[in-house]
Amino acid sequence: MLQQSDRLLLSGKEYIGLDRIDGPLAFVAKTHPVGYREIVECVDSRGILRTGMVLDTSADTVVIQIFEGTSGMTMPGTRVRFLGKPLQLAVTEKMLGRVWNGLGKPIDGGPVLPGDAEHDVNGMPINPTAREYPRDFIQTGISVIDGMNTLIRGQKLPIFSGNGLPHNELAAQIARQAKIRGQAENFAVVFAAMGVKHDVARYFIRSFEETGVLENVALFLSLADDPSIERLVTPRSALTLAEFLAYEKNMHVLVIMTDMANYCESLREISTLRGEIPSRKGYPGYLYSDLAEIYERSGMIKGIKGSITQLPILSMPNDDISHPIPDLTGYITEGQIVFDREMHARGIYPPVAGLPSLSRLMKDGIGEGMTREDHPHLASQLFAAYSYVKDVRNLASVIGEEELTPLDHQYIEFGKKFEEQFVSQKTGEDRTIEQTLDRGWESLALLPAEELHRVTEEEIQKFYGK
Amino acid sequence: MPERIIGNIHRVNGPVIEARGITDALMLELVAVGKQRLIGEVIKLEKKQAVIQVYEDTTGLAPGDEIYGSGSLLSVELGPGMIGTIYDGIERPLEELFKASGNFIGKGVISTALNRKKLWHFRPSASAGSEIKSGMILGTVQETENFTHSILVPPDLSGKIIFLAKEGDYTVTDTIASLSQNGQEIPVSMLQKWPIRNPRPVAERLPLSIPLITGQRVIDTLFPIAKGGTVAIPGGFGTGKTMTQHAIAKWCDADIIVYIGCGERGNEMTDVLTEFPKLIDPRTGKSLMERTVLIANTSNMPVSAREASIYTGATIAEYFRDQGCHVAVMADSTSRWAEALRELSGRMEEMPAEEGFPAYLPTRIAEFYERAGYMQALCGKPGSVSIIGAVSPPGGDFSEPVTQHTKRFVRCFWGLDRQLANARHYPAISWLESYSEYLADITPWWEKNSGLEWSKLRSEIMDVLQREVRLQQVVKLVGPDALPDSQRFIIDVCSLFKNAFLQQNSYDNIDRFASADKQFKMLKIIVEYYRRGVQALKQGVTLIKLRKMKVYQDIIKMKFTVPNDDTAQIDKITVRLDRAFSELENIYAAAV
Numbered sequence A: 001m002l003q004q005s006d007r008l009l010l011s012g013k014e015y016i017g018l019d020r021i022d023g024p025l026a027f028v029a030k031t032h033p034v035g036y037r038e039i040v041e042c043v044d045s046r047g048i049l050r051t052g053m054v055l056d057t058s059a060d061t062v063v064i065q066i067f068e069g070t071s072g073m074t075m076p077g078t079r080v081r082f083l084g085k086p087l088q089l090a091v092t093e094k095m096l097g098r099v100w101n102g103l104g105k106p107i108d109g110g111p112v113l114p115g116d117a118e119h120d121v122n123g124m125p126i127n128p129t130a131r132e133y134p135r136d137f138i139q140t141g142i143s144v145i146d147g148m149n150t151l152i153r154g155q156k157l158p159i160f161s162g163n164g165l166p167h168n169e170l171a172a173q174i175a176r177q178a179k180i181r182g183q184a185e186n187f188a189v190v191f192a193a194m195g196v197k198h199d200v201a202r203y204f205i206r207s208f209e210e211t212g213v214l215e216n217v218a219l220f221l222s223l224a225d226d227p228s229i230e231r232l233v234t235p236r237s238a239l240t241l242a243e244f245l246a247y248e249k250n251m252h253v254l255v256i257m258t259d260m261a262n263y264c265e266s267l268r269e270i271s272t273l274r275g276e277i278p279s280r281k282g283y284p285g286y287l288y289s290d291l292a293e294i295y296e297r298s299g300m301i302k303g304i305k306g307s308i309t310q311l312p313i314l315s316m317p318n319d320d321i322s323h324p325i326p327d328l329t330g331y332i333t334e335g336q337i338v339f340d341r342e343m344h345a346r347g348i349y350p351p352v353a354g355l356p357s358l359s360r361l362m363k364d365g366i367g368e369g370m371t372r373e374d375h376p377h378l379a380s381q382l383f384a385a386y387s388y389v390k391d392v393r394n395l396a397s398v399i400g401e402e403e404l405t406p407l408d409h410q411y412i413e414f415g416k417k418f419e420e421q422f423v424s425q426k427t428g429e430d431r432t433i434e435q436t437l438d439r440g441w442e443s444l445a446l447l448p449a450e451e452l453h454r455v456t457e458e459e460i461q462k463f464y465g466k
Numbered sequence B: 001m002p003e004r005i006i007g008n009i010h011r012v013n014g015p016v017i018e019a020r021g022i023t024d025a026l027m028l029e030l031v032a033v034g035k036q037r038l039i040g041e042v043i044k045l046e047k048k049q050a051v052i053q054v055y056e057d058t059t060g061l062a063p064g065d066e067i068y069g070s071g072s073l074l075s076v077e078l079g080p081g082m083i084g085t086i087y088d089g090i091e092r093p094l095e096e097l098f099k100a101s102g103n104f105i106g107k108g109v110i111s112t113a114l115n116r117k118k119l120w121h122f123r124p125s126a127s128a129g130s131e132i133k134s135g136m137i138l139g140t141v142q143e144t145e146n147f148t149h150s151i152l153v154p155p156d157l158s159g160k161i162i163f164l165a166k167e168g169d170y171t172v173t174d175t176i177a178s179l180s181q182n183g184q185e186i187p188v189s190m191l192q193k194w195p196i197r198n199p200r201p202v203a204e205r206l207p208l209s210i211p212l213i214t215g216q217r218v219i220d221t222l223f224p225i226a227k228g229g230t231v232a233i234p235g236g237f238g239t240g241k242t243m244t245q246h247a248i249a250k251w252c253d254a255d256i257i258v259y260i261g262c263g264e265r266g267n268e269m270t271d272v273l274t275e276f277p278k279l280i281d282p283r284t285g286k287s288l289m290e291r292t293v294l295i296a297n298t299s300n301m302p303v304s305a306r307e308a309s310i311y312t313g314a315t316i317a318e319y320f321r322d323q324g325c326h327v328a329v330m331a332d333s334t335s336r337w338a339e340a341l342r343e344l345s346g347r348m349e350e351m352p353a354e355e356g357f358p359a360y361l362p363t364r365i366a367e368f369y370e371r372a373g374y375m376q377a378l379c380g381k382p383g384s385v386s387i388i389g390a391v392s393p394p395g396g397d398f399s400e401p402v403t404q405h406t407k408r409f410v411r412c413f414w415g416l417d418r419q420l421a422n423a424r425h426y427p428a429i430s431w432l433e434s435y436s437e438y439l440a441d442i443t444p445w446w447e448k449n450s451g452l453e454w455s456k457l458r459s460e461i462m463d464v465l466q467r468e469v470r471l472q473q474v475v476k477l478v479g480p481d482a483l484p485d486s487q488r489f490i491i492d493v494c495s496l497f498k499n500a501f502l503q504q505n506s507y508d509n510i511d512r513f514a515s516a517d518k519q520f521k522m523l524k525i526i527v528e529y530y531r532r533g534v535q536a537l538k539q540g541v542t543l544i545k546l547r548k549m550k551v552y553q554d555i556i557k558m559k560f561t562v563p564n565d566d567t568a569q570i571d572k573i574t575v576r577l578d579r580a581f582s583e584l585e586n587i588y589a590a591a592v
């Protein structure tokens, strides 16, 4: 049997002809021993080069997933070369300001860059003992986020949205306004687009251009008309660059990935083709682990200045939050910003649903010395009061608003003010955290002080009705 | 058996490897695969073929690569040095992996679970020349300031003590005793190995009678768990499974905590690692880390090690139980473990049962929870393992297979409710869906410790909670004004009980943990308010007056204001409550 050393000699050996093509999968029989997840180059009879990855390897057959898709490939004429190494990305800081495809090849007409280093796009798990627990408050200037679902540097916080809702506007606004107060630091944005339309990519590019940060942005585009399999590697390429920038170049990297639902569709496509046993809605049983491999590539590492903050966007099929894609995402990420179609219809921007949205890392990043001492209790009080508003509104829809008790009326008024003055803001509006918190107290002023169980006596003295 | 080649790879499909040319592999044997020596386990044998599950990323493995057998089953090392350590799913210390491969976990890194160089101060307690049975105590090591580690005779050994080391410093592999068994002299060190998939033996199972006090009011007072019991916490994402488990791991009155992060977030383990050492155990005054063993196999770490991690955790817990300790095991989340089973089963092309899970899922769940119990350990002392397993049902729907099968094998159920979580009512444990079958077992303990009224107070408040549900249905149709004062008062009391008692803020320095005494007094004063209120209403006092009582605010805030070591403050509030009611009643009595 062959040893690893012999394999290296054989890597590069070329095979002519495929044995089977099935969707984006190509099968080659009787090869030398090929490594699992090894990278493959295929040149079809017209000389077009495609990249693939080994999904299954045995002494009899090798199964290759072709990222660019197989359309136009022929069985006999295709030449196949196994490269003896996993898929790698040549990374360099100079990738910022440029546009790449999902595999990291230039698509902006610019040159191929020699990388500082080659990194396996699959990454490696961060040792939990090496992680630094994230606790730095990022001011996005958006009240409903800063006040109630605070974003922390190194967090993974997805936006659960739906077709036609303004998730791109919100992501772009966050990218524009996000700052750590009192610090000017090395930052970069890595943007990964999977299966979205050209105008979405163009919207983001324009928004980056207008704020003059395009030089600090690397775009990895695998758009709707690109082969769907390429989407499987797009977020991995993007995160490989992000890890390099954060952990080797000490940059604070914001990674925006859209739309994760399209990524999951591609994964389902491959899984179905391979005849795997599906779990829910035809998605493979390993969807959770696969998404975790992506989302867990965020955070901070002890002794390293840089960080990776992830802002994945996903559209919930049918606005259903229990669909496997948002559901499994929610089980992995550190909270979620959930959009509400009904609020959007009422003209509220950003249409962030108050109750299902959550930031799990906010606890350590807010309060005295970080934002303001009243922040934790205020947020908790706003949640509690707003949740009661929802109950009262339900009741009012049954018995009629006039039948409500005087107290319940006060809650209705509070709910209105909260949505109109606190949640609502303009896409260009950048509020400081103090402005945000003050607006929170202004809404609470519509309720009697005895109702505010979650704030302390001193906080009421200092902030209530002021 | 020295390391030997047992066959080679035929096919690689993710973490599952088909091997051919198998010579003498053992079922469940620990193996090393390929040049990189990735750690794996033989999980199926058939003629000259085998299926091997690999505990590391298999990228680069290829057909023909050799497989080396270790001659032993996948086992964990047990002995001094585990406390305060964080391991991966197959008991490799993450600190050592960090030293070997840096910030990211590399492959093929071998590291022993217990430090071979460190010296431990051993004090013999058995006597040379005497007969000793398996599982009995040879001596002790003061492992941390608070924890005395008992060195046990391994469970498969017994006989006459031929040699027992003198008090002194030894490494875990030094011989500290030797026993003669069947005419053979067998050396014993402080390090034991035990195959993770086999439960360790005990003398006998004992009935459960003592609660595991968790410091969480909704749990201890409404849905208690007994020491040696099992409980499931199912809930959709973000409903509070991890927070509840962290809170229990911090404040419960167990001697040892084994926390298994099974397929969850890296940052959550980091959180434990940074927070626990700083927190002080109220019982011992020492850092909480000094009673904790962590096992971290996060969601992005290899899926087969995730499958192994809960057995690793259970075995470590049993080992401490065998020394006479009360151990609480947190497994977050058993659903990720079940999914690992599913993924491996799928890759082996086994016939699936429900939702792709293998047909043996219920058996495996049952086997895991069976490792809990209150036992007479072989050393003669009682010890217990309590298992608290989180369940992450897809879509938060409890009718899915993992929740349903788990429900069959646990006796306590803390169902987390999405609505409560969304309203930021934490812990979001639903009082309608949860139950505890341990109630009868542990009631005598509460009656003895707190007072005979405990179960009466508890059932009274449970009754109020049930009645409120029905009243709320009426309110939803006609509004609260349609109800008489006596019924609206029930709603008021419930709202008080939820705010003042059930909700508990893990981030508040006082509220995060309530002693049994504080819980009892809080329960009592709320029931007292209810009883007096009912009486007062009968005498004609109006609801408005009851609502405006100043003492109401004191009751609502007592969870934040009364520390565990000064519960007499609640007695003072009770006096004020009594006075306030008497005054009200006098006014009305005079008016009549």
Ligand SMILES: Nc1ncnc2c1ncn2[C@@H]1O[C@H](COP(=O)(O)OP(=O)(O)OP(=O)(O)O)[C@@H](O)[C@H]1O
Residues within 6 Å of the ligand: A330, A331, A332, A358, A359, A360, A361, B235, B236, B237, B238, B239, B240, B241, B242, B243, B244, B264, B392, B426, B427, B428, B504, B505, B506, B507
């Ligand atoms: N007792 C509590 N006190 C205060 N906050 C809480 C409490 N329980 C839960 N929370 C809040 O809810 C959030 C989510 O809780 P947690 O991480 O435990 O959810 P989970 O059920 O483990 O979710 P997942 O399944 O996604 O891991 C926390 O970040 C915290 O903000």
Ligand SMILES: [Mg+2]
Residues within 6 Å of the ligand: B241, B242, B243, B264, B332
């Ligand atoms: Mg959790």
